[in-house]
Amino acid sequence: xxxxxxxxxxxxxxxxxxxxFFPPKTDQGFENLLDRISRLAALNPLGVxxxxxxxxxxxxxxxxxxxxxxxxNGIDTVLHLTCTNMEQGTVDEALRGAKERxxxxxxxxRGDPPRGEExxxxxxxxxxxxxxxxxxxxxSPEFSPQFCIGVAxxxxxxxxxxxxxxxxIAYLKAKVDAGADFIMTQLFYDVxxxxxxxxxxxxxxxxVPVIPGIMPIQTYSSFLRLTKLCGTxxxxxxxxxxxPIRNDDSKVKEFGVTLATDIIRRITDEDDIFGVHFCTLNLxxxxxxxxxxxxxxxxxxxxxxxxxxxxxxFNYAPVQPRSSSLVIDxxxxxxxxxxxxxxxxxxxxxxxxxxxxxxSSWDEFPNGRFGDFKSPAFGDVNQWGGSAVSRNVALSQxxxxxxxADITSIFLSYLHSQTQSTPFYPDPLSAESSLIxxxxxxxxxxxxxxxxxxxxxxxxxxxxxxxxxxxxxxxxYQKGFVEFFAEKADVEKxxxxxxxxxxxxxxxxxxxxxxxxxxxxxEGGRNAVTWGVFPGQEIIQTTIIExxxxxxxxxxxxxxxxxxxxxxxxxxxxxxxxxxxxxxRWLVSIVHHDYRNPLALWNFLFEGTPIL
Numbered sequence: 001x002x003x004x005x006x007x008x009x010x011x012x013x014x015x016x017x018x019x020x021f022f023p024p025k026t027d028q029g030f031e032n033l034l035d036r037i038s039r040l041a042a043l044n045p046l047g048v049x050x051x052x053x054x055x056x057x058x059x060x061x062x063x064x065x066x067x068x069x070x071x072x073n074g075i076d077t078v079l080h081l082t083c084t085n086m087e088q089g090t091v092d093e094a095l096r097g098a099k100e101r102x103x104x105x106x107x108x109x110r111g112d113p114p115r116g117e118e119x120x121x122x123x124x125x126x127x128x129x130x131x132x133x134x135x136x137x138x139x140s141p142e143f144s145p146q147f148c149i150g151v152a153x154x155x156x157x158x159x160x161x162x163x164x165x166x167x168x169i170a171y172l173k174a175k176v177d178a179g180a181d182f183i184m185t186q187l188f189y190d191v192x193x194x195x196x197x198x199x200x201x202x203x204x205x206x207x208v209p210v211i212p213g214i215m216p217i218q219t220y221s222s223f224l225r226l227t228k229l230c231g232t233x234x235x236x237x238x239x240x241x242x243x244p245i246r247n248d249d250s251k252v253k254e255f256g257v258t259l260a261t262d263i264i265r266r267i268t269d270e271d272d273i274f275g276v277h278f279c280t281l282n283l284x285x286x287x288x289x290x291x292x293x294x295x296x297x298x299x300x301x302x303x304x305x306x307x308x309x310x311x312x313x314f315n316y317a318p319v320q321p322r323s324s325s326l327v328i329d330x331x332x333x334x335x336x337x338x339x340x341x342x343x344x345x346x347x348x349x350x351x352x353x354x355x356x357x358x359x360s361s362w363d364e365f366p367n368g369r370f371g372d373f374k375s376p377a378f379g380d381v382n383q384w385g386g387s388a389v390s391r392n393v394a395l396s397q398x399x400x401x402x403x404x405a406d407i408t409s410i411f412l413s414y415l416h417s418q419t420q421s422t423p424f425y426p427d428p429l430s431a432e433s434s435l436i437x438x439x440x441x442x443x444x445x446x447x448x449x450x451x452x453x454x455x456x457x458x459x460x461x462x463x464x465x466x467x468x469x470x471x472x473x474x475x476x477y478q479k480g481f482v483e484f485f486a487e488k489a490d491v492e493k494x495x496x497x498x499x500x501x502x503x504x505x506x507x508x509x510x511x512x513x514x515x516x517x518x519x520x521x522x523e524g525g526r527n528a529v530t531w532g533v534f535p536g537q538e539i540i541q542t543t544i545i546e547x548x549x550x551x552x553x554x555x556x557x558x559x560x561x562x563x564x565x566x567x568x569x570x571x572x573x574x575x576x577x578x579x580x581x582x583x584x585r586w587l588v589s590i591v592h593h594d595y596r597n598p599l600a601l602w603n604f605l606f607e608g609t610p611i612l
Contacts, residue, residue, distance in 0.1 A: 217253070423564045
């Protein structure tokens, strides 16, 4: 059934909600996501949406996931579809694939800006913007009867556009006039601004249903990263409420549930908001809690003591201004320690039995780069898909590198905080990395460009302002590891040194763009390099390095080099340099297992047989 038809039907009875999922990058993560979706299906969502990788990069996975949800879970599915870097034949193939699977709803998106911008030659110039995709579907006798179409809106402004709000709304109206049936918004936390924006678009004549995007806060660091990526406004009252608890992941997660519940209650009090869209990030517990706290599961809920018994007219009716205050402080916590793991984006893991290894409790404290490859949340976290790297950032921060020395200078400038990002990480150097700065500098000066690292930690309090994570009253541990790009000849030296001098304390993975991977980790071996011990819980492992997750990250890392190269003209020195690096360098990941000695990894690298 089309989502637009279901909205019209269900708003007669009670509020509703949809869930959003992305296809994990690994086979086991994909299979385990299906189990997670089956559990969440018990909440009776009106539908689910499945994201689409930039340029169709996850096309097969997205179609497969959407088809399975549609067929096996009996949930109507909305397939995201981006149009930039997509040929007409590719668009047709995707639409036919959706049609064959019984999917009847499409979310039409622009997707990533063309890579290389003015140097990008469109494969089909008809598909440059979301409106092009809307018009194409609506003009097609084959596809128009099959699909209802949704489009995206940005109440806080589009993060990639300099257009003012009136211009953005005019473009939104053009998409609706072209044939869009509903609107899904980017995530937001400023309820008053959303209400103002909603009134404004109604006055502009946009009458289709608006589905607000809601993302419960999972961790403080991921909240900062995602709001920056999406250009989301953070009210001062919200920032102040998070400040005292930001170092306690359990309290932040609980706060996120309370906040999301409050936001939904407020916006569903508006006359024409009767449903919301949960951006799940493939996580389940917070979303389940919000739905249960709202009382929306298993009965016809009441909004402000008003049982919905009739459908409102979606034509604009003025909404009275609301209070400008949004203060939620359910904990009155006093701990103001600063968490220093902003560059960690991973998810917990575990095999076997026990609380942490129960699939329903996976991903409780996502805080590092490598999660368990079996986790449903292993993969991308950007709501609409796409890269955080833009050509403007590349040119302004990294200039025009024409030599290996220029690349080395870029990475050194980042370590010295002279630049605020690298192509591999969009934020300033973390406090954690600054503690091993001299070692990272030494590697980088050798033109071994570091893209990931952590120092060894032996039982820091979970409230530690740099290393802390998880609930309070616990201890956290880390093995030292480092990741960098090096030439194949250097990789061979590293392999030999580990074999001859590692004494079983050092594990490594190394791989090139051609798919080759070398390692001394046994098949199926899994190195937990970050873990925590907390009252009333089994040991929680949040950083796992093993072969499948390394290979997934390796592919992503080399795609970043390729994207960076595409920002420069064909045959330019910059593009030739970056393309040669993509071909010639290997990604190397080294772990030292002696977490009690903070110098163990670095002494191994810099002492004994020289490899630098």
